[in-house]
Amino acid sequence: MQEKIRTLTDGCKKLIGGCETARALGELRARILGKNGELTALLKGLKDMPDDERPTAGKIVNEAREALEREFAAAAAALESAELKAKLDAEKIDITIDSGGGVGSLHPLTLMRRRICDFFTAQGFTVCESPEIETDYYNFEALNVPADHPAREVQDTFFITDKILLRSQTSTGQIRAMEKMRPPLKIISPGPVYRSDDPDATHTPMFHQLEGLVIDKGIAMSDLKGTLDLFAKEFFGENSRTRFRPSYFPFTEPSVEVDASSGSGWIEILGAGMVNRNVLRMSGIDPDVYSGFAFGMGLNRITNIIHAVRDARIPFENDARFLRQFG
Numbered sequence: 494m495q496e497k498i499r500t501l502t503d504g505c506k507k508l509i510g511g512c513e514t515a516r517a518l519g520e521l522r523a524r525i526l527g528k529n530g531e532l533t534a535l536l537k538g539l540k541d542m543p544d545d546e547r548p549t550a551g552k553i554v555n556e557a558r559e560a561l562e563r564e565f566a567a568a569a570a571a572l573e574s575a576e577l578k579a580k581l582d583a584e585k586i587d588i589t590i591d592s593g594g595g596v597g598s599l600h601p602l603t604l605m606r607r608r609i610c611d612f613f614t615a616q617g618f619t620v621c622e623s624p625e626i627e628t629d630y631y632n633f634e635a636l637n638v639p640a641d642h643p644a645r646e647v648q649d650t651f652f653i654t655d656k657i658l659l660r661s662q663t664s665t666g667q668i669r670a671m672e673k674m675r676p677p678l679k680i681i682s683p684g685p686v687y688r689s690d691d692p693d694a695t696h697t698p699m700f701h702q703l704e705g706l707v708i709d710k711g712i713a714m715s716d717l718k719g720t721l722d723l724f725a726k727e728f729f730g731e732n733s734r735t736r737f738r739p740s741y742f743p744f745t746e747p748s749v750e751v752d753a754s755s756g757s758g759w760i761e762i763l764g765a766g767m768v769n770r771n772v773l774r775m776s777g778i779d780p781d782v783y784s785g786f787a788f789g790m791g792l793n794r795i796t797n798i799i800h801a802v803r804d805a806r807i808p809f810e811n812d813a814r815f816l817r818q819f820g
């Protein structure tokens with residue numbers, strides 16, 4: 494009897510291990526433990542046994558049955574979770590957006606801004622960002638552009654209220670720097686500016702500028718020239734030189750338009766000049782003691798020149814085919 498049970502149990506365990514589906518397992522279980530199952534038959538046969546053997550045999554059969562029940566239950570649970578997993582895997586939905594198969598990268602404008610900031614900080618300039626939403630005072634008044642000044646027309650500005658506007662130039666950063674720091678000072682102020690221009694190949698209503706301001710005793714036009722010459726060599730090639738053309742800005746006197754030479758000729762890169770005495774005075778700096786120069790370059794313009802981007806709108810279009818080239 495004991496022998497018979499062991500053979501049956503061992504055989505059954507092997508078969509359980511071989512079952513690959515819950516259904517096969519169920520069929521096996523019925524064959525062994527079901528109403529007409531092999532073990533059930535042994536259990537039924539107990540009643541024909543001699544009285545003295547029956548209790549031991551009964552104990553053995555029942556133990557075997559319980560052991561097999563446990564085996565079946567464990568195997569059923571394992572199969573069920575495997576089947577569930579397979580089902581879930583098959584139904585898996587990818588909810589992530591297709592990134593186009595690439596990692597993002599910094600925008601060419603950001604890269605250029607960083608390069609230019611690094612260039613100036615290496616020469617002792619401090620980066621001073623200033624607000625994009627400004628008051629009339631910082632954008633115009635303090636820059637020597639009084640209420641009726643025609644220069645307000647040129648930079649048709651986005652006004653929020655009569656006195657609050659989106660800055661049209663980073664020159665606002667000059668005033669804020671002079672308010673916070675006493676000379677000698679040497680700062681750059683990069684960031685977005687806004688003008689109500691219709692977008693075309695050379696205009697976008699928002700673009701980035703980078704302002705520079707140096708104030709100390711004895712600062713002269715030659716200091717401006719030296720600083721910008723170094724800039725031109727760094728960004729337009731070792732043989733690049735700068736050319737100053739007379740110009741006009743209310744906040745500088747004299748004022749210049751600056752061109753840099755590159756392989757293909759002269760390209761206009763920025764406006765600059767010696768800080769107007771009125772501007773220094775309004776910011777509480779004595780123009781008889783201190784002098785300074787200021788410049789303001791279009792970061793978009795510089796970036797587009799260097800990368801030969803022909804249309805000013807392209808960098809704002811978020812076209813991955815364009816952006817990917819700078820990663």
Ligand code: PHE
Binds near residue numbers: 663745765787790
């Ligand atoms: N703010 C001027 C512009 O936007 C540029 C400039 C800056 C000119 C500093 C002179 C000095 O056109």
